[in-house]
Amino acid sequence: xxxxxxxxxxxxxxxxxxxxxxxxxxxxxxxxxxxxxxxxxxxxxxxxxxxxxxxxxxxxxxxxxxxxxxxxxxxxxxxxxxxxxxxxxxxxxxxxxxxxxxxxxxxxxxxxxxxxxxxxxxxxxxxxxxxxxxxxxxxxxxxxxxxxxxxxxxxxxxxxxxxxxxxxxxxxxxxxxxxxxxxxxxxxxxxxxxxxxxxxxxxxxxxxxxxxxxxxxxxxxxxxxxxxxxxxxxxxxxxxxxxxxxxxxxxxxxxxxxxxxxxxxxxxxxxxxxxxxxxxxxxxxxxxxxxxxxxxxxxxxxxxxxxxxxxxxxxxxxxxxxxxxxxxxxxxxxxxxxxxxxxxxxxxxxxxxxxxxxxxxxxxxxxxxxxxxxxxxxxxxxxxxxxxxxxxxxxxxxxxxxxxxxxxxxxxxxxxxxxxxxxxxxxxxxxxxxxxxxxxxxxxxxxxxxxxxxxxxxxxxxxxxxxxxxxxxxxxxxxxxxxxxxxxxxxxxxxxxxxxxxxxxxxxxxxxxxxxxxxxxxxxxxxxxxxxxxxxxxxxxxxxxxxxxxxxxxxxxxxxxxxxxxxxxxxxxxxxxxxxxxxxxxxxxxxxxxxxxxxxxxxxxxxxxxxxxxxxxxxxxxxxxxxxxxxxxxxxxxxxxxxxxxxxxxxxxxxxxxxxxxxxxxxxxxxxxxxxxxxxxxxxxxxxxxxxxxxxxxxxxxxxxxxxxxxxxxxxxxxxxxxxxxxxxxxxxxxxxxxxxxxxxxxxxxxxxxxxxxxxxxxxxxxxxxxxxxxxxxxxxxxxxxxxxxxxxxxxxxxxxxxx
Amino acid sequence: xxxxxxxxxxxxxxxxxxxxxxxxxxxxxxxxxxxxxxxxxxxxxxxxxxxxxxxxxxxxxxxxxxxxxxxxxxxxxxxxxxxxxxxxxxxxxxxxxxxxxxxxxxxxxxxxxxxxxxxxxxxxxxxxxxxxxxxxxxxxxxxxxxxxxxxxxxxxxxxxx
Ligand code: FES
Ligand code: FES
Numbered sequence: 001x002x003x004x005x006x007x008x009x010x011x012x013x014x015x016x017x018x019x020x021x022x023x024x025x026x027x028x029x030x031x032x033x034x035x036x037x038x039x040x041x042x043x044x045x046x047x048x049x050x051x052x053x054x055x056x057x058x059x060x061x062x063x064x065x066x067x068x069x070x071x072x073x074x075x076x077x078x079x080x081x082x083x084x085x086x087x088x089x090x091x092x093x094x095x096x097x098x099x100x101x102x103x104x105x106x107x108x109x110x111x112x113x114x115x116x117x118x119x120x121x122x123x124x125x126x127x128x129x130x131x132x133x134x135x136x137x138x139x140x141x142x143x144x145x146x147x148x149x150x151x152x153x154x155x156x157x158x159x160x161x162x163x164x165x166x167x168x169x170x171x172x173x174x175x176x177x178x179x180x181x182x183x184x185x186x187x188x189x190x191x192x193x194x195x196x197x198x199x200x201x202x203x204x205x206x207x208x209x210x211x212x213x214x215x216x217x218x219x220x221x222x223x224x225x226x227x228x229x230x231x232x233x234x235x236x237x238x239x240x241x242x243x244x245x246x247x248x249x250x251x252x253x254x255x256x257x258x259x260x261x262x263x264x265x266x267x268x269x270x271x272x273x274x275x276x277x278x279x280x281x282x283x284x285x286x287x288x289x290x291x292x293x294x295x296x297x298x299x300x301x302x303x304x305x306x307x308x309x310x311x312x313x314x315x316x317x318x319x320x321x322x323x324x325x326x327x328x329x330x331x332x333x334x335x336x337x338x339x340x341x342x343x344x345x346x347x348x349x350x351x352x353x354x355x356x357x358x359x360x361x362x363x364x365x366x367x368x369x370x371x372x373x374x375x376x377x378x379x380x381x382x383x384x385x386x387x388x389x390x391x392x393x394x395x396x397x398x399x400x401x402x403x404x405x406x407x408x409x410x411x412x413x414x415x416x417x418x419x420x421x422x423x424x425x426x427x428x429x430x431x432x433x434x435x436x437x438x439x440x441x442x443x444x445x446x447x448x449x450x451x452x453x454x455x456x457x458x459x460x461x462x463x464x465x466x467x468x469x470x471x472x473x474x475x476x477x478x479x480x481x482x483x484x485x486x487x488x489x490x491x492x493x494x495x496x497x498x499x500x501x502x503x504x505x506x507x508x509x510x511x512x513x514x515x516x517x518x519x520x521x522x523x524x525x526x527x528x529x530x531x532x533x534x535x536x537x538x539x540x541x542x543x544x545x546x547x548x549x550x551x552x553x554x555x556x557x558x559x560x561x562x563x564x565x566x567x568x569x570x571x572x573x574x575x576x577x578x579x580x581x582x583x584x585x586x587x588x589x590x591x592x593x594x595x596x597x598x599x600x601x602x603x604x605x606x607x608x609x610x611x612x613x614x615x616x617x618x619x620x621x622x623x624x625x626x627x628x629x630x631x632x633x634x635x636x637x638x639x640x641x642x643x644x645x646x647x648x649x650x651x652x653x654x655x656x657x658x659x660x661x662x663x664x665x666x667x668x669x670x671x672x673x674x675x676x677x678x679x680x681x682x683x684x685x686x687x688x689x690x691x692x693x694x695x696x697x698x699x700x701x702x703x704x705x706x707x708x709x710x711x712x713x714x715x716x717x718x719x720x721x722x723x724x725x726x727x728x729x730x731x732x733x734x735x736x737x738x739x740x741x742x743x744x745x746x747x748x749x750x751x752x753x754x755x756x757x758x759x760x761x762x763x764x765x766x767x768x769x770x771x772x773x774x775x776x777x778x779x780x781x782x783x784x785x786x787x788x789x790x791x792x793x794x795x796x797x798x799x800x801x802x803x804x
Numbered sequence: 805x806x807x808x809x810x811x812x813x814x815x816x817x818x819x820x821x822x823x824x825x826x827x828x829x830x831x832x833x834x835x836x837x838x839x840x841x842x843x844x845x846x847x848x849x850x851x852x853x854x855x856x857x858x859x860x861x862x863x864x865x866x867x868x869x870x871x872x873x874x875x876x877x878x879x880x881x882x883x884x885x886x887x888x889x890x891x892x893x894x895x896x897x898x899x900x901x902x903x904x905x906x907x908x909x910x911x912x913x914x915x916x917x918x919x920x921x922x923x924x925x926x927x928x929x930x931x932x933x934x935x936x937x938x939x940x941x942x943x944x945x946x947x948x949x950x951x952x953x954x955x956x957x958x959x960x961x962x963x964x965x
Contacts, residue, residue: 022899029907030895032842032882036908039841122832123825213846213854213942214908264844264908265942297847519906519943688902691945719851719940726937727946 010600015539016532017747020684024523024543034262037217037234038294045219046075048280048293049125051115051132052303053107056143056374056712057154058136060105063115068131073120075287077132078279080104088282090159091248093340094240094272094490095348096167097177098159099377100338101275107136108156108337109376110712111302113275118283118291141374141712142175145311145334148371149173156337156372166339168348168370175372177339182353182430183365191326191363195317199401204781205390207309207334207375208704209301210382210696211724212518214264216304217294220280224288230257233277236270236516237556240490242548244273245281247491260546266518267696268381269305271342271558301717306706307382309334309375310390314398322406322413326363327429329355329394333370341380342558344488344495350386351646353430354479357395358439358650359417364429374712383696383757385480385559392476396762400473400769401778409456410766411447414475415440425743434477434648438676438740442652443475446674449736450654463774466798468659472767476759477650480751481564482555485642490555496642497561498552499569501530501577503635505623507616508540511573514554515566516546520753521685522562526570528681529747533574535601535615552638560649560751563681564742569641571746576637584621585613587628647742647750651675651759655767661798664790666702666768668731673760678741678750687735689753694733697760699725701768703783723783772796813874815840816884822871830866830874831855834881842882842911846940853939856912857881863919865938882911885918893956893963894918903952905943913939917953925961927953 003011015021028034065077080102083089090098103114115132119125140154147153155161155174164170168178192198218233229251235241238260246253263270280293295304315328331352335341343350349368356364368387380386403413418439419426426434455471462469485494498514511530515522523543531538545551554566578598585603586593589611596603603618605611621627622635656670673690680686703723707715716722741748761782768784769777775796780788793799812821815838822837829848834840834857846852848867855866858880885892894914897903904910913936920927920935927935932953933946941949 023902025907026899026904029904029910030882030891030898030914031886032840032911034907036841036844038835038845041836121836123828211942212906212908213852213940214844214906215846262908263906264846265906267942294845297849297852521905684902688905688944688948691947692905692943693945695945696942718849719847720849724852724940724942726940727933727949728937730933730946733945733947 007600014531014535014537014601016528017681019528019682021524021528021538021682023521024527025521036214036262036264037219037232040219040232042219042221042290045290045292046118046120046287047122047125048116048118048283048291049122049129050113050276050299051117051129051134052111053103053114054110055107055136055138056110057139057141057156058107059139060103060107060114061135061137064133067133068117068128071124071128071131073124074117074128076118076283077115078102078118078283079115083282086282088248088278091273091278092244093338095339095341095343096345097339099275099340101278106158109374110714111299111376116279116283118287143373143375143708143710143712145332145371145373148175148373156374177335177370177372178348179367179369180349181365181367184363185365188326188328188363188365192315192317192328195325196320197318197406198315199398199405200313200315201398201401201779203312203314203394203397203779205308205310205312205393206782207306207706208382208700209306209706209722210267210269211301211722212265212267212269215295215297215300216270216274217292218277218280219290219292220284221290222284222288228255228257229281230259231281232259232261234263234270235260236266236518236558238516238546238548239514239553240493240556241273243493244491248278249281258548260516263518267383268307268558270518271381272305272340274304298718301706301722302714303376306376306378307380308390312390312394314394316398316402318402318406320406322402322408322416324359324361324417327356327361329366331368331390333368334373334375335370336375336377337372338377339370340377343386344482344490346487351479352387352391354388354432354477355391355395356428356430357392358419358437358475358477360419360423361429366430375708381558383693384754385478385482388479389758389761392758393762396474396476397765397779400766404773404778410473411443411452414443414473432479433645435645435742435744436740437477437648437650438738439475439650442650442674442676442738445736445738446652446654446672450670450672455656468661468771470657470659470767470769470771472655472763472765472770474653474759474763474766477648478755478758479646479648480560480754481643481647482559482561483646484644493555494642495555496640497554497565497569498638498640499566499573500552500638501573501636503577503619505620507536507619509534509536510542510544511570512551513543513545513566514552515557515562517557520557520562520689525681525685526567529567529570530574533571534577560754563749564647564745564751565641565643567749568643568746569639572641573637573639576639577635580635581615581618583628583631584618588613588621644744647678647745649675649677649750649752649755651755653759653763655763657767657771659771659789661793662801664786664793666784666789671731672734672736673756674736674738675752675755676738676740677752677755678739678745679748680737680739681749686752690735690756691733693753693756694760695725695730697757698730698764699723701761701764701782701784703785705783809872811871811875813877813879815879816881824871826870826872828871830869830871833871834866840881840883844908844911851940853916854909854912856915856939858915858919863916882915885914892918893959894952897952897955897959901948901951901955903944903949909939909941913941913949917956920953921957921960926957
């Protein structure tokens with residue numbers, strides 16, 4: 001039955017779930033009126049500039065502040081000894097370790113924080129930072145994580161050298177952080193011993209950086225009279241940030257206000273708590289004046305929040321037809337000098353154990369060893385839930401390698417191993433319950449859309465002509481929405497999230513969340529969820545997040561958790577309000593609650609459709625005395641949502657590349673991305689997130705890497721060297737979808753922004769490697785820059801023109 | 805104060821005078837002294853384009869221009885594009901086509917696209933991608949930025965027809 005025009009009109013007026021509603025937040029940004037951290041200017045504000053170590057590993061012999069302090073405009077030069085009396089020269093990290101706020105007698109990575117100069121303006125501060133004289137005694141550095149646990153390796157962290165444990169189980173070497181494993185080792189080994197086919201490959205995820213266009217920064221402002229500390233900061237996790245500050249400083253949480261304003265992209269870079277923030281806070285407490293600290297780009301890439309640096313070994317065991325019988329993955333994780341990576345306490349290797357992917361793999365074992373090196377510590381994530389990119393990269397590369405070995409087409413081998421639709425919810429051999437999926441369907445849809453058969457034919461012809469054409473497939477499963485508090489906590493705080501909604505008498509509303517947008521469009525999409533649940537227009541629902549004084553507590557926005565957790569809280573809070581509204585409607589219409597049914601924006605009496613009460617009418621009545629016996633005024637609710645499980649978005653991607661064998665240049669001819677993120681809240685925003693994620697995947701696959709020399713010197717930490725794709729080289733993206741709602745999420749949504757990054761990277765790599773597959777190549781490490789691809793051509797002797 | 809210079813220029817149509825050291829960069833003068841915080845800083849090394857402004861009819865990265873070079877110049881920033889309460893077609897295009905996410909690159913993008921449309925009112929997709937290559941965006945993947953510029957080009961040319 002077609003809906004009546006009236007219903008369609010009422011539905012459209014809500015601009016709710018499923019509508020490509022334009023973004024509410026755009027109005028200020030297109031006018032240049034966003035309020036980003038560096039836009040904040042407070043009376044009397046001073047600037048901090050960091051003095052950083054030129055060495056990756058060195059003892060500090062002396063620090064002389066005199067010349068800097070003598071400069072006009074310089075207020076203070078803070079070093080570790082100044083913070084020591086306050087106990088603030090070290091701080092806890094989100095990874096359960098401690099980190100030097102300012103280097104305490106030694107430095108452990110290049111550009112480590114040694115001192116902060118506080119001065120009247122940014123120019124004076126930078127000048128004075130140059131005048132701080134630090135004398136170092138250089139020590140041998142460890143750059144290669146494979147050498148970190150050698151017997152004669154220099155000890156990086158003398159402060160914890162004799163500790164048997166740094167929060168994640170026993171350590172076997174002073175440079176060892178933890179060893180974590182999942183699955184059944186003996187059973188897996190047994191399957192491998194008897195398998196018809198096994199494959200093994202070393203697979204690297206190089207050190208990269210999320211590099212949002214806005215760097216990190218803060219303005220700390222301590223009021224000496226009231227004892228109130230206000231910190232404006234680029235934080236994806238304002239509430240956790242405040243809790244850590246309270247733990248660290250002893251200031252009651254009620255006297256700390258953390259405000260995350262507009263954030264210029266995060267991608268994981270803005271989750272950890274950095275020394276610069278803490279020093280700015282201390283400087284403000286000491287001076288009683290607001291202190292601004294803003295990273296330069298080079299500081300950002302060098303010192304805050306790197307990702308990956310995962311040195312993997314993948315192994316699969318299969319029968320002769322390519323049906324996978326067991327998986328065995330190892331990874332050596334380079335965490336840098338401090339373990340400040342973001343991770344749930346019980347999951348030090350994050351969600352790496354999702355590495356069985358979209359496949360029904362009966363037996364599996366994986367192990368991760370994390371070590372210290374003389375490199376910057378990091379947040380580890382870059383547009384992915386913790387370690388999911390590494391996991392998905394491994395399985396999606398390995399299944400291609402297996403396909404080559406058994407001589408089965410790479411689409412067909414995936415079909416043979418997919419978890420079938422009737423197997424969901426599916427328990428993986430590494431302990432996850434994948435909530436839902438429809439993998440065959442998604443892959444078939446994509447192969448048809450790109451004419452896979454036609455591509456294979458074309459490729460065969462090109463190969464016969466000596467040309468290099470590659471077809472990459474990736475059929476990934478993500479794991480997002482951390483997470484159930486029984487498995488996921490950070491520093492003891494469970495990863496629930498929250499929403500508070502208050503409906504005003506005239507039917508508009510405000511809703512506040514514990515999450516924090518950095519461009520994802522929460523002000524738009526959360527309002528759409530609430531609009532559909534409450535029958536109130538999304539235009540009149542105001543969304544706020546990021547101010548700890550007003551927003552309810554939550555674990556912030558990272559790991560695609562906003563929709564799975566915050567979005568669920570929104571729907572459930574709205575449902576509580578609707579339940580109260582139903583009682584009011586029953587009272588007004590003088591019927592029982594059960595006699596009412598909900599229709600878009602109102603309750604109506606069953607069988608008597610003229611008898612109705614709209615949500616707007618009810619909102620007004622909720623603020624009068626005409627209420628059911630004993631009911632209080634007001635129409636509001638809050639929800640703290642602890643998800644029963646994570647959500648598992650998935651996708652099927654195809655990438656087609658043409659490679660110039662004489663130059664190594666790769667052209668992405670086509671990229672077709674089908675994503676299934678369950679219920680779709682705003683298709684326009686979803687598509688935008690996918691474009692962005694694919695572009696970041698392209699960046700990682702084709703150019704991003706943070707290289708070091710053997711002494712731990714950075715070899716590429718500015719935008720001159722670090723690859724950010726421009727509009728010119730970024731491919732055109734084609735997007736598509738299937739919709740498999742999450743069975744346990746109140747509206748069936750799963751989270752989407754990270755899928756294209758996680759699923760995109762292996763798809764690019766698979767395409768590049770596939771271009772060489774007929775020449776016996778099974779793997780090439782990222783990034784696939786022209787130079788590196790050309791080296792492959794050269795090694796194969798195909799880089800020369802016939803007549804030269 | 806030693807070594808300060810008075811510099812006068814037009815900012816978004818208004819006369820301004822500032823007293824600056826010779827080394828002060830235009831982006832800092834705009835942001836710190838003239839409350840013009842639309843142009844942003846993403847690198848200070850001429851790579852990201854977040855600081856793009858229009859200087860005497862050319863796009864410049866204002867982190868790479870000294871304020872003392874701006875004597876008598878006409879500077880246009882994102883703040884100067886809205887006229888009499890009416891958005892520029894580009895500002896409208898960026899919203900309509902979802903050409904922004906975090907919004908940090910947006911002022912520089914729009915200001916750059918403004919110059920493009922001044923020079924080439926009917927750019928092809930390839931023209932747009934080439935012209936905008938000095939402005940980095942980490943969020944959008946550029947595809948919708950291209951569409952936003954096309955939206956504006958169409959709107960402006962149909963307004964003229
Ligand atoms: S700040 Fe000027 S180009 Fe990046
Ligand atoms: S919209 Fe975030 S950098 Fe462009």
